[in-house]
Amino acid sequence: GQQLNQSPQSMFIQEGEDVSMNCTSSSIFNTWLWYKQEPGEGPVLLIALYKAGELTSNGRLTAQFGITRKDSFLNISASIPSDVGIYFCAGHISSGSARQLTFGSGTQLTVLP
Amino acid sequence: DTAVSQTPKYLVTQMGNDKSIKCEQNLGHDTMYWYKQDSKKFLKIMFSYNNKELIINETVPNRFSPKSPDKAHLNLHINSLELGDSAVYFCASSLGGSSYNSPLHFGNGTRLTVT
Numbered sequence: 410g411q412q413l414n415q416s417p418q419s420m421f422i423q424e425g426e427d428v429s430m431n432c433t434s435s436s437i438f439n440t441w442l443w444y445k446q447e448p449g450e451g452p453v454l455l456i457a458l459y460k461a462g463e464l465t466s467n468g469r470l471t472a473q474f475g476i477t478r479k480d481s482f483l484n485i486s487a488s489i490p491s492d493v494g495i496y497f498c499a500g501h502i503s504s505g506s507a508r509q510l511t512f513g514s515g516t517q518l519t520v521l522p
Numbered sequence: 523d524t525a526v527s528q529t530p531k532y533l534v535t536q537m538g539n540d541k542s543i544k545c546e547q548n549l550g551h552d553t554m555y556w557y558k559q560d561s562k563k564f565l566k567i568m569f570s571y572n573n574k575e576l577i578i579n580e581t582v583p584n585r586f587s588p589k590s591p592d593k594a595h596l597n598l599h600i601n602s603l604e605l606g607d608s609a610v611y612f613c614a615s616s617l618g619g620s621s622y623n624s625p626l627h628f629g630n631g632t633r634l635t636v637t
Contacts, residue, residue: 442625446563449631451526451614451628451629451630452565452628454626454627457625495563509567509570509577510626512564512565512566515564
């Protein structure tokens, strides 16, 4: 099946630091979505990107849809303890009759006080 | 509250049993999904369903079957449970069907443990 390569797999950072994570694929995507999952809960949508080159912010979060449509990154500025969780990239692949959402393997973020 | 809600949150059962997980959404969405999250946190789609089309991931055993009494509900039935079925199962919904690029909204998951 289609794969999204998400990195890094995990990150340990100090409170106040900036964070960057990214996803790449060999396939072209129509959309890129970034989700956050906290323990015991389902993934929650953070940012949705719909056009190549699009740069979108949501508070301290910024995400970009790569020009090639094969990659996306998520930046978190000035991290705080509540940023802890698993961050997933996801996207709809442009080919195929059913554009089902494909997820990356997640980035586990730990913020140290 | 507008949401995707699923029950139960925890389900512990023995091998060979049949069980169901219920899902309801009040977001007015027309497409619902079931995802399986394994121990490595990887999210894998099992089914997507609207009133016109059921799409089944070919890797899902036929012991798993979705049942939709109406647009707001998509329940998951599992027959003859196996140890490998232990995972967290997430229900989700979206607007516009699986052929549109709309984001999914997830429930809080059901942790299934098969002993």
